[in-house]
Amino acid sequence: MHPTFDHINESIAMPRRRSGLNIREIDGEAVVYDVAHHAVHYLNETALLVWRRSDGKTSLNELATSLQDAADDRQDKVEQYLRAAVDTMVEHGLVDLVLEHVTPCS
Amino acid sequence: MQLRFLEARPVAEDAVPTAPAGNSVCSAPIANRRVATPVRHYRIGPVSVRLRCDVRDALHDFHRLYRRYESAFPLPDALDVRVEARRSRRSLRAYYYILADGEERFSVRSRNAVLPHIEWAVNCAVMDTLPRYYQIHAGVVARDGVGLILPAQPQSGKSTLVAGLLQRGWRYLSDEFALIDPSTLRLTAYPKAICIKRGSFHVVRRLGLTFAFDRDHNKGVKGRVRFIDPHSIRDDVVSGPVPVRLVIFPKYAGPGSPVLEPVSRARAVFELSRFSFTLTRFRSLAVDLLADVVENASCFRLQAADLGQSCDLIERCFQDAAGGANG
Numbered sequence: 001m002h003p004t005f006d007h008i009n010e011s012i013a014m015p016r017r018r019s020g021l022n023i024r025e026i027d028g029e030a031v032v033y034d035v036a037h038h039a040v041h042y043l044n045e046t047a048l049l050v051w052r053r054s055d056g057k058t059s060l061n062e063l064a065t066s067l068q069d070a071a072d073d074r075q076d077k078v079e080q081y082l083r084a085a086v087d088t089m090v091e092h093g094l095v096d097l098v099l100e101h102v103t104p105c106s
Numbered sequence: 107m108q109l110r111f112l113e114a115r116p117v118a119e120d121a122v123p124t125a126p127a128g129n130s131v132c133s134a135p136i137a138n139r140r141v142a143t144p145v146r147h148y149r150i151g152p153v154s155v156r157l158r159c160d161v162r163d164a165l166h167d168f169h170r171l172y173r174r175y176e177s178a179f180p181l182p183d184a185l186d187v188r189v190e191a192r193r194s195r196r197s198l199r200a201y202y203y204i205l206a207d208g209e210e211r212f213s214v215r216s217r218n219a220v221l222p223h224i225e226w227a228v229n230c231a232v233m234d235t236l237p238r239y240y241q242i243h244a245g246v247v248a249r250d251g252v253g254l255i256l257p258a259q260p261q262s263g264k265s266t267l268v269a270g271l272l273q274r275g276w277r278y279l280s281d282e283f284a285l286i287d288p289s290t291l292r293l294t295a296y297p298k299a300i301c302i303k304r305g306s307f308h309v310v311r312r313l314g315l316t317f318a319f320d321r322d323h324n325k326g327v328k329g330r331v332r333f334i335d336p337h338s339i340r341d342d343v344v345s346g347p348v349p350v351r352l353v354i355f356p357k358y359a360g361p362g363s364p365v366l367e368p369v370s371r372a373r374a375v376f377e378l379s380r381f382s383f384t385l386t387r388f389r390s391l392a393v394d395l396l397a398d399v400v401e402n403a404s405c406f407r408l409q410a411a412d413l414g415q416s417c418d419l420i421e422r423c424f425q426d427a428a429g430g431a432n433g
Contacts, residue, residue, distance in 0.1 A: 022390040022393060022394075024375070024393050024394055024397045025372075026370075026371045026372040026375065026397050026400075027370060027371050027372060029370055029371075029372035029373070030372060031372050031375045031376050031379075031393050031396075031397065032393075033389070033390045033392065033393045035389065035390055038385065038386045038389070040375075040376055040379040040380075040385070040392075040393060041376070042372060042373055042375075042376035043372070044370075044372075044373075
């Protein structure tokens with residue numbers, strides 16, 4: 001089972017695009033073909049934005065900040081959308097959530 | 107042991123029907139047949155069929171629908187369709203078995219179910235016999251040299267919409283298959299007879315279109331159907347290859363006014379993939395192909411209602427799309 005937002009600490013979770021996916025961008029949206037599962041997925045404009053920035057190095061908090069700049073919307077709405085988008089993408093096997101290893105301060 | 111017979115039961119709606127595993131069929135050819143089974147050859151668009159049929163009236167009806175496409179000679183790579191009349195050894199009732207390339211597709215009990223199931227068997231085999239085409243479950247018509255695809259689930263009113271548009275001067279490619287040539291991205295006609303379900307009989311009559319036969323045929327789980335020979339609408343009704351200019355996803359919503367709403371091209375590609383018969387064959391190329399197909403197309407979702415109003419809306423939309431493309 002993939003970890004989702006409900007299971008992790010948002011400040012250390014970094015979504016990362018999975019391999020084996022072919023993406024075709026069309027008019028600012030995208031269609032993704034999952035080679036292994038013969039499944040097709042549709043990403044609207046905002047989901048595509050999230051997908052593009054899911055590089056495994058950007059945390060969800062950082063993603064929310066950059067998304068808010070792009071979306072020009074209220075912070076709580078952006079976070080709510082981001083949560084739903086990432087959860088859906090994790091559920092459908094489009095992204096993994098990478099957890100940063102935090103070394104406790106001694 | 108209970109003797110079970112398939113009564114036109116496909117594996118899934120509009121999927122390739124086959125006899126389920128473990129089905130027990132015990133039958134014998136009907137005795138005393140004195141006449142050899144007639145064989146006829148047809149080339150319907152890109153689909154070649156060799157038909158051998160024990161049921162003379164079904165053969166006659168099929169020929170009446172497709173006489174223009176008859177070939178005097180056997181055709182290479184033809185789909186071999188055979189209808190065998192056999193009698194159950196146990197009940198002595200006659201059954202009609204429809205086989206495509208030797209594989210049993212359906213068995214039916216009534217003679218008037220044979221014709222629609224021959225058609226259905228041919229449709230089911232199109233996927234295997236035409237591997238070079240990308241195939242979508244859709245009605246397809248054309249006007250002014252450009253095509254309109256109507257992809258939809260069964261019972262969505264595709265064939266009725268197609269009939270309505272043909273009556274208004276559109277040209278015909280198919281009421282079931284959008285066949286896309288990947289090398290040209292053009293639609294190729296598979297001009298099968300238009301199959302209208304019982305719920306739309308009165309609508310078609312009101313249009314002034316005539317059915318090919320003055321009786322219903324029984325299409326098993328799909329109910330009573332009637333056929334329209336598209337050539338009875340106009341002699342030159344069948345279109346040549348055309349590019350896609352309009353994609354409309356129709357769904358019959360009941361009485362009232364139809365509603366047309368735009369759909370983004372990416373969304374349209376996703377929806378088209380859902381109605382594709384050949385997605386797994388083309389794999390990741392499918393998405394690129396569909397994206398290229400809709401590149402110059404306008405895409406909409408239609409809540410179809412009254413046929414006349416729905417066709418009006420489609421025609422206005424087509425004019426706007428053509429105007430936009432020309433402008």
